[in-house]
Amino acid sequence: MRATAAVLLVLCLLAISHAWDCQTVVDIYNLMQIDAGLGQVVATNTSQIPFYLVGDKWIPLPGSLRHITIGPAGIWGVNSGNIIFKYVAGNWQQYAIGVKQVDAGGAEFIVGANMDNTPFCVKSSAIVGIMGQDTHYHGTRLPGSVKYLSCGHFGCWAVNNNDEIFLMSNVNKDTCQNKGWSHIDGKLSMIEVATDGSVFGVTSDGQVYTRDGITASKPEGTGWSIVPMYMPMTHVTYDLGRLWVVSKSGVTMVCKR
Ligand SMILES: *[C@@H]1O[C@H](CO)[C@@H](O)[C@H](O)[C@H]1NC(C)=O
Numbered sequence: 367m368r369a370t371a372a373v374l375l376v377l378c379l380l381a382i383s384h385a386w387d388c389q390t391v392v393d394i395y396n397l398m399q400i401d402a403g404l405g406q407v408v409a410t411n412t413s414q415i416p417f418y419l420v421g422d423k424w425i426p427l428p429g430s431l432r433h434i435t436i437g438p439a440g441i442w443g444v445n446s447g448n449i450i451f452k453y454v455a456g457n458w459q460q461y462a463i464g465v466k467q468v469d470a471g472g473a474e475f476i477v478g479a480n481m482d483n484t485p486f487c488v489k490s491s492a493i494v495g496i497m498g499q500d501t502h503y504h505g506t507r508l509p510g511s512v513k514y515l516s517c518g519h520f521g522c523w524a525v526n527n528n529d530e531i532f533l534m535s536n537v538n539k540d541t542c543q544n545k546g547w548s549h550i551d552g553k554l555s556m557i558e559v560a561t562d563g564s565v566f567g568v569t570s571d572g573q574v575y576t577r578d579g580i581t582a583s584k585p586e587g588t589g590w591s592i593v594p595m596y597m598p599m600t601h602v603t604y605d606l607g608r609l610w611v612v613s614k615s616g617v618t619m620v621c622k623r
Contacts (some may be wrong), residue, residue: 367538386609386621396616402605403437403561406466411432412616417442419504437470437517437561437622439493444468448481452496459498462505471559472517475539483511485524485543506542508534518559520585527584529553535585552590560604572598572614593621 400409407419408427416427416434427434429451441453442461450465451458465486468478474490475538486506492505507596510532515524521535524547531554534546554575555565565577565587565612574595595611601612609621 377493386623388611388619388621391610391618393422394618396614397601397618399433399601400559400603400610400612400618401435401437401469401471402603402608402610403435405606406436407603407605407610408434408436408441409618410443414446427453428456431458433467435468435470435476437472438474439470439472439476439490442468442470442476444478450455450478452493454497459496459505461493461496461499467514469516469522471561472522472537473519473539474539475517475542477508477515477517477522477537479512479515482526483508484508485512485515487537487544490539490544508544510540510547514556516557516559518561518565519563520580520582523550523557523559523560523565525554525557527569529555531557532569533586548586550586556601558603562606564604566593566602566604566609568599570604572600574599574609574611576603586618 387614396412398412399409408415410431414430414432416431418427431445433444435442443451444465449463450461452461464481465478466481470476474494477487479485486505487508488505494605497557512524512526524532531550531552533550534544534547537544555570557567559565563580567575574593575590577587598614599611599615603610611619
């Protein structure tokens with residue numbers, strides 16, 4: 367009896383140390399997607415309105431976007447016409463066309479997926495100082511075929527149409543040079559890398575996972591851990607201790623360990 371109690375206690379402590387405390391985010395509904403980076407949070411709702419979080423207020427940004435991202439490369443978005451924009455002095459400046467997803471989380475470079483799932487990278491010098499429409503598109507084609515990709519401290523993670531997971535470590539921000547993708551175990555429908563290198567993703571049936579053991583010398587980490595949630599999720603992003611999740615039912619929650 368005493369042994370059982372001790373085992374139960376240990377199990378409870380383990381459960382508590384892994385538990386995330388989630389609160390529903392009020393005043394924002396029906397988010398399509400959310401991205402947190404450098405202490406800032408941006409999102410789009412299913413009506414393609416982009417938002418920026420100030421205090422606990424979600425301030426609408428101008429324009430209409432179906433994907434928005436924030437990170438060391440600035441604020442970038444993609445609209446329903448597959449045009450990629452950079453946020454410059456409070457307005458969206460067109461940058462390139464034919465893109466369905468973009469991520470600004472890398473070290474001053476951007477990556478994204480074209481309409482045909484071709485991944486691309488745009489080096490630091492071709493994006494950081496860009497103030498408006500650029501007539502020369504400096505994107506570098508990356509190998510493979512992916513539907514969603516995201517970069518952070520130790521590399522870029524991506525998923526393909528079969529929800530297979532890939533990692534590209536050490537992408538050079540000045541040249542976009544890389545050593546190609548390595549396959550990672552598991553299946554996810556979307557994946558986000560935080561600025562600090564933490565990796566979170568969502569499966570097609572709505573479960574949230576995080577990658578354990580990521581370090582500079584082992585950017586692929588050691589394995590996946592489930593992040594327990596009370597409802598199926600569609601989107602996740604993490605920055606500075608806060609995990610933001612959007613449920614399939616349109617509820618947004620912010621979780622802390
Ligand atoms: C998206 O946000 C706009 C602006 O707040 C709002 O009018 C619209 O109803 C929202 N769409 C959904 C589906 O909630």
